[in-house]
Amino acid sequence: MARNSRLFIVRFRHIVLLILSFTVVSCASPPPSNVELNSNQHQMQLAQLQHWQIKGKFGFKSPDDKQSASLSWLQKQQDYQLSLNTILGTSILSLQGNSSWVTLVADDTTYQGSSASELIQQITGWTLPIEQLPTWIKGQSVKTDKVILSEQGWIAELQPRCTTCRGWQLSYSDYEQVKGIWLPHKIRLEHTVNKVQVTIKVNSWTIH
Numbered sequence: 001m002a003r004n005s006r007l008f009i010v011r012f013r014h015i016v017l018l019i020l021s022f023t024v025v026s027c028a029s030p031p032p033s034n035v036e037l038n039s040n041q042h043q044m045q046l047a048q049l050q051h052w053q054i055k056g057k058f059g060f061k062s063p064d065d066k067q068s069a070s071l072s073w074l075q076k077q078q079d080y081q082l083s084l085n086t087i088l089g090t091s092i093l094s095l096q097g098n099s100s101w102v103t104l105v106a107d108d109t110t111y112q113g114s115s116a117s118e119l120i121q122q123i124t125g126w127t128l129p130i131e132q133l134p135t136w137i138k139g140q141s142v143k144t145d146k147v148i149l150s151e152q153g154w155i156a157e158l159q160p161r162c163t164t165c166r167g168w169q170l171s172y173s174d175y176e177q178v179k180g181i182w183l184p185h186k187i188r189l190e191h192t193v194n195k196v197q198v199t200i201k202v203n204s205w206t207i208h
Helices: 002-027 039-048 116-124
Strands: 051-061 066-076 079-085 091-097 102-106 109-113 146-149 155-159 168-173 176-178 181-183 186-191 196-207
Touching (some): 039 181, 091 116, 102 116, 176 196
Antiparallel strands (some): 051 066, 066 079, 079 091, 091 102, 146 155, 186 196
16 A cells, blocks of 8 residues: 555656646747847837837835736827736726826825826835836837847847936846837846846737
């Protein structure tokens, strides 16, 4: 009886290992090595992309807090709508606005202001560069940014130099082509001073 139990455990472990190895292989998506972009033209494409939507996962980590949520972000020119929800679909917060006004709803309470970043920090304590995210999410840089390009020609790392984004560093991976434009599907933001880390995992891009 004991021998049969040991055989069952060994076989079970083998099955688990096979499942795990299959999962790792099937989920792995190495970056395409045969892509050679003109980085300037790629950045021009990203600058012209003003109407898009992403859906995916959002992760936030700080010395005092750790959260994960599903993410939906709709951007149309300067107007945006952002929502974060729990796995069960319960709203954590929703945000809509543009460059001059913003409305935030959290815990069934509505807040309004002129700065999304300030509102979020006031309500949740999170430090997030909301105003810069529509540019950063696409893998787009501005002239003052310090960037490191991948061998394919898109941005792999970005260090912004604007006065309101000091301390942030970004890294990009899992680029995929959507309607002829190479877009990142994983963005990691780190604030070197506040020890904050934000991860955005994009499941789908919709561009118009």
